[in-house]
Amino acid sequence: MNSATNSLRGEQIALSFGGIKVLKGLDVEFRPGEITGLIGPNGAGKTSLFNCLTGAYIPQQGTITYAGHSLDGLSPAARAGKGIVRSFQHVALCPDLTVNENVMMGVARNYSAGWLNAFLPLPRGRKEREEMKRAAEAALTDLGLPDVGDKMPGELPPGMQRLVEIARAVVGKPSVLLLDEPAAGLNNSETRDLMKVLRKLTSTDLVMVVVEHDMDLVMSICDRIYVLNFGEIVALGAPEEVRTNPEVVRIYLGSDDDE
Numbered sequence: 001m002n003s004a005t006n007s008l009r010g011e012q013i014a015l016s017f018g019g020i021k022v023l024k025g026l027d028v029e030f031r032p033g034e035i036t037g038l039i040g041p042n043g044a045g046k047t048s049l050f051n052c053l054t055g056a057y058i059p060q061q062g063t064i065t066y067a068g069h070s071l072d073g074l075s076p077a078a079r080a081g082k083g084i085v086r087s088f089q090h091v092a093l094c095p096d097l098t099v100n101e102n103v104m105m106g107v108a109r110n111y112s113a114g115w116l117n118a119f120l121p122l123p124r125g126r127k128e129r130e131e132m133k134r135a136a137e138a139a140l141t142d143l144g145l146p147d148v149g150d151k152m153p154g155e156l157p158p159g160m161q162r163l164v165e166i167a168r169a170v171v172g173k174p175s176v177l178l179l180d181e182p183a184a185g186l187n188n189s190e191t192r193d194l195m196k197v198l199r200k201l202t203s204t205d206l207v208m209v210v211v212e213h214d215m216d217l218v219m220s221i222c223d224r225i226y227v228l229n230f231g232e233i234v235a236l237g238a239p240e241e242v243r244t245n246p247e248v249v250r251i252y253l254g255s256d257d258d259e
């Protein structure tokens with residue numbers, strides 16, 4: 001299958017709030033088999049673009065397609081059903097569920113009984129619950145968190161909560177993985193581990209997009225990088241090209257508040 005076939009594309013995406021243009025007619029293509037970076041200063045529109053791709057925001061203009069099929073009009077849940085999943089800039093775990101149960105929510109779409117039914121005392125529900133539990137434990141182990149499944153999220157330090165959130169995003173074997181600042185709140189060694197995990201996750205049919213302010217992470221794991229500023233794409237290229245692009249240098253040197 002040609003690599004462009006299973007791309008996630010946005011064409012002419014425009015979004016505004018109360019007359020303020022947040023995205024100004026963007027064209028993007030996120031390809032399978034690659035990690036694409038999405039960088040830019042605070043308020044550039046990175047999270048808003050993710051929200052449009054996942055269906056949380058409905059752009060006033062433009063079209064979003066995955067594998068050549070339009071996603072326009074599909075709810076976030078319907079898009080998740082197609083394997084389009086994201087992690088959030090601000091950790092969004094359910095505080096009343098254990099860590100393992102939180103991660104299980106990310107795999108439920110792969111099971112016919114669903115997440116709630118897995119808790120009913122029916123034989124099929126029990127079997128599916130066991131399988132989901134094992135998948136969740138494996139995802140946590142892959143992220144270096146083998147022994148925290150029975151804890152409540154609030155008992156974990158922020159860096160670990162972030163990794164749990166990523167485990168929930170990857171456990172269901174997504175086809176499109178959108179990570180919004182996955183390294184925020186992680187210390188250096190957790191960030192290094194995360195980079196290894198993300199690299200290991202790449203496969204020929206996974207579209208992975210990473211929004212990140214940690215330039216070392218972006219430059220070392222991404223194949224291509226889009227640079228967004230004030231709702232417009234100002235650069236696209238391999239890490240080296242982007243790093244030396246005069247417009248990008250100007251944007252980053254000109255603003256001190258993009259950490």
Ligand SMILES: Nc1ncnc2c1ncn2[C@@H]1O[C@H](COP(=O)(O)OP(=O)(O)OP(=O)(O)O)[C@@H](O)[C@H]1O
Binds near residue numbers: 045
């Ligand atoms: N729901 C909303 N209502 C009004 N304005 C919004 C909304 N969502 C985003 N915006 C505005 O859109 C602009 C882009 O915000 P966005 O969160 O997409 O930026 P970002 O690039 O993710 O920034 P950061 O790096 O700080 O996370 C900002 O000016 C923000 O205030």
Ligand SMILES: [Mg+2]
Binds near residue numbers: 046047089180
């Ligand atoms: Mg953001």
